[in-house]
Amino acid sequence: MVVIVVVKTKSMKTPTNCYLVSLSIADLLVLVAAVPNEIISYYVLGDQWIWGRLGCALFIFLQYLGINASSLSITSFTVERYIAICHPMKAQKVCTVHRAKRIIIGVWIFALIYCCPWLFLTKVEPIYYKGYCDIETCTFALSRKHYLGYFFADLLIFYVFPLLLSCLLYALIARILFTNNNITKNVGNSRLCHPSTVNSKKNSPANDNARVQVVKMLIVVVAVFATLWLPYRAWLVYNSFAEHRYMELWFLMFCKTMIFVNSAINPILYNALSVKFRRAFKQMFYNCCKKRSNNKINGQKRKHLTDHSSHNMKRNTNTLTTSAPKSCAKPETFQEEL
Template sequence: LDVFYVYRSLITIFLTMLICGVGIAGNIMVVLVVLRTKHMVTPTNCYLVSLAVADLIVLLAAGLPNISDVVAFWIYGYTGCLCITYLQYLGINVSSCSITAFTIERYIAICHSIKAQFICTVSRAKRIIAGVWIFTSLYCTMWFFLVDTDETVYTNGVVVTCGYRVSRSLYMPIYFLDFTLFYVIPLIVATVLYGLIARILFMSPLPSHLNDRAGGGSGTCLGSKWLYGWITKMLAVVVILFALLWMPYRTLVVVNSFIDPPYHNTWFLLFCRMCIYTNSAINPIVYNLMSQKFRVAFKKLCKCHWGQREAEYNKPAVQSQREPPEGIG
């Protein structure tokens, strides 16, 4: 049993550190390239920044505490239990709302291209994002009243855990509310709207030279269907990954609502957690693979970062050759 526990713990720590490390770095890069590059500030990219920040919160509040929980039980105290749980659900729910928002924006941009010139603006996107964060922040405050720390006394010490202060029958309706608002409804909306988008694009096939130009489109809301082809495919992939990677955990919650005792297989729980972390980490990789503009922006950001580091490293060496530091010689 001890060998099994150590083996599982090592796998959990390794996978969590790998996925969270890649995800944190990638999502920070998404935020930086959009904020630091003027032509990248588009309505769609504003939603992607919101999604990146939400994913960062998930990785920091859910992923990293999982590492310490494996090796030392709960070490963050009562306040940490409340805040970390709140941030986990805040990140998860904002991520879902951001996906829904850019799906609707894509639909308007392609299926109502004339209206889109007035509706799909950066300022409107920022207002929508602010509304999403305010609504979700208020909605998630209920978790401050639903969780608590629990101390179990053993002969060799006290084990502290962060869990629910209410019974299973009381918090299950809340899980189903979350399941409906932030998983089922977004997927229904995405399925319907991307179906309408595909229908529009299929009914009006584009010349090959316009398809080529679409790959280098600016991504702004200009009302031209071909301009949105490349980014629409990319965002559809993001939605599909969201649906697939959240499915194991969401299915587990639904199944456990109807069976007693609940299904708590250790390896399947680990698989569900890793799927959630992967969902928050994979989007920057998708952008890099499917968007030329993001790929170029990522490369420029990396070159800029390493160029600054090399300049800082070489600067003292150049100075030391010309002029000794003060107080020497």
């Protein structure tokens, strides 16, 4: 939905929204690669893997690809907002839609290369119960200790570093906006003494409010990302060091559910926190409904015209039929006269 709104609405094609489209695609990839499989494997078949070796590799690869691309997209729009607000002169050259698209392509290429090892680090193995091979499951190809470096790289690159950077940059953004707000108030007070400055500064409060609204929305997105990913990341760190791993099924399912909620909630946040997104969503639905209504009306008109033309053709046919004997009557009369 977010992708459609940004693509179809010209005013929504901004650098920030390009990053939000990348984030939405990454979230959708996580949901498509993980949710149906989790439901079928754990709730329908009872931990039985049915997709084979290739499916095991692809599902794990796509999940991590979406997760990592999502984190990098969040980092990218945080940096973009920082440059746009704190360095407006530089932003005119740096913060463009064209550059945003190039950065997004780079983000996905990096995530793709980084996640490629998962295509070779998974396997399908049988689970034996009382000496019998009951079911198969998708698991790691090597011992868990061989994955510690990979897991910690994930933790640092795609969770700790993005959060620390986001906290730092949003603190700097808040300081700039607060300073600009004080300047705007002082300018507003000076207008009482110098009315001629009204026209030159009249758009400043509106621009500041729009910036504050966008920053608030992005801060909420980052905060939700950090909160919903925290249980899984904490569980992973604990099991990496603990002598006895914590493997309660309910907690593992809770962690996965939080990840899925994080992937599904962003469009709701955009609607709730952004007036511009909300307006674009409404306009898209209005245009869709209007198009359907017009198609229905046009269909009724075409049907009416078809029925009307059929009626006219039928009436013309009847007229020709009834007039035919009159044209044949004269020869008969002529023969009688002869």
